[in-house]
Amino acid sequence: MATLKDVAKLANVDVSTVSRALNNTSYVHPDTKERIYAAAKELGYRPNVMARALRQGRGQVIGVVVPRLHMTIFSEILQGIEAQAQTLGYMTTVCVTEEDAKVEKDRLNRLRDSGVDGIIIAGTGRNGRLLRDMQAGGVPVVQLVRRQELELSSVVADYESCGHDAVKFLASRGCRRIGLIAGAQHLAPFHGRYEGYRKAIAELGLEEFTSSSDKQVNSFGYGHECALQLLDENPDLDAIIACIDVQGLGAIRAAAERGLKIPEQIKIMSLTGHRVGRMLETTMTSMEMPAFQMGEAAAKLVIEALEADPGHKAARRHINFATTLVEREST
Amino acid sequence: MATLKDVAKLANVDVSTVSRALNNTSYVHPDTKERIYAAAKELGYRPNVMARALRQGRGQVIGVVVPRLHMTIFSEILQGIEAQAQTLGYMTTVCVTEEDAKVEKDRLNRLRDSGVDGIIIAGTGRNGRLLRDMQAGGVPVVQLVRRQELELSSVVADYESCGHDAVKFLASRGCRRIGLIAGAQHLAPFHGRYEGYRKAIAELGLEEFTSSSDKQVNSFGYGHECALQLLDENPDLDAIIACIDVQGLGAIRAAAERGLKIPEQIKIMSLTGHRVGRMLETTMTSMEMPAFQMGEAAAKLVIEALEADPGHKAARRHINFATTLVEREST
DNA sequence: TTAATTTATACAAACGTTTGCAGGAGGATT
């Protein structure tokens, strides 16, 4: 691998001049520049990212921390992050926590040690202190999907209106006994959706039906179990709202097991569409989240923060994406 | 951030001694060691990964290149890679190519420049030269899912027997007119499955029915279009094999659109289960691929290669995972 | 014409590690 030194030797100048020429960072005589470019090209010179990182104290990398990828919205968001980061010249390193706060802590420390310039995290909510420290230490942090610390920037969807609109929509379709698979209330997205649900139900003068479980919240099983519970306790339910798609699939299964026809006897919808809904046999109505764009936004946010002012003094920003209802066969 | 120098000063020794003590890389007097540990702890010392990377020429990072993540087997494989890499002390940086050879080339170069120690790639097959160069240049490369260069190690599933077994299975269920959604023949997994299909069909003395499209191969639309074509050209088809789950979903939709009952009138199965099958309304029979384990294997392979011998002289290894048939309601 | 400015280049330090080499102290072996 050719180094700056090699190029300098070939072009008959000092390494500093080569550096300045290649980075356009100071005056360099056009002729010299020419010679340097030629030399660099001839040697196939490519700057050593590690050396640059050491010198500059940052390595053009952003760290992404998610609970999991498979069968979740995060795989799509990650694609958005990666695409945007690449176009801005950054690499993306990803850590999967399996929703374990210990693992999350460890990964965050590793990321910091490895010198990432910024962090995007869909967290467990139990490492707020560490995250604030990192932000204070000059590594901007953007919260993804789950907003947990107001002191940190975030990119989320409007969960409350999402839950609210879903109820209103179902009511407009004639539903009066609407259940919610509530999800983990300590996580903002689930809590927000519940709030929206609750308010809409109150506004309409209806009764609340909710259910939760201590299974892994991002799963088919969670939806299945909760839906069964809802249906068994309230046989006259006419709609079930699931917070995420895989839960919705579980609910569909549960309805089938109880011999209920969708959508005639019961309507089912999801509040976090990630385009699975339209692939099903009975396509599922859902509030679609612009996952890819949310990823792009998060990447843009964190990179702007770290490039704009190294002192991270910029005000925190909270970006709220609207969700759009897509009606399909399940309602 | 405390540096080695700070620790050295506090412990009253030279930085080199601190380095050796902390890395257990040479004799250090127990008392001195004690002092050094104490000093390091007091200062909250954490080694600077970038400096170490520069010095050692490698940064404990492996690069992963995939065509996409969302709704594909790669999101699960990536989880396996990440988990294994982390336990072996490596970070994972991920690049998404969208199946574009130009993008792939660019990402590979960026990865190389940024000093990754190894690469795991599910590639387009059009950058073989570059990949071989990288391997020759000391950066081990492992091909993932798609084996394209025999000179490089690989982790794949046994596609041929997968296609073969599927046909045999369907035949055992009484099917005689079995169609295949063939996929992109320039990609090994699809080609292999076709070969298995072809051979089994021949052994059974049956007729071949295949279909392909020039849509994005990893999609619902691909499966849908191909299935419609198969069904319209051969109304008496009694089974359709899709290479991957999302294609299978498309095929199910297509069958429904043609008014065919599953599994009575037509059986449908997928050859790359990634656990979507069991969540559907009509659960889908599929050859399940141990995606997570394949990811783990790939990570282990690439890390062993780079740690075992820096000269990368080790023989290439090809790991072939068996797939297991899981029968569900669609057959 | 002289002083001030701009342009162009080189020197050298720094970023924080790891590591080859040298050397001192002490014990064991000849």
Next chain:
DNA sequence: AATCCTCCTGCAAACGTTTGTATAAATTAA
């Protein structure tokens, strides 16, 4: 008593950049 290990530590170089400072030449301003 000389030699040879083993244990322990420090010095200094190196990894490949970026960047502050110095300086010389060319240009402009006064």
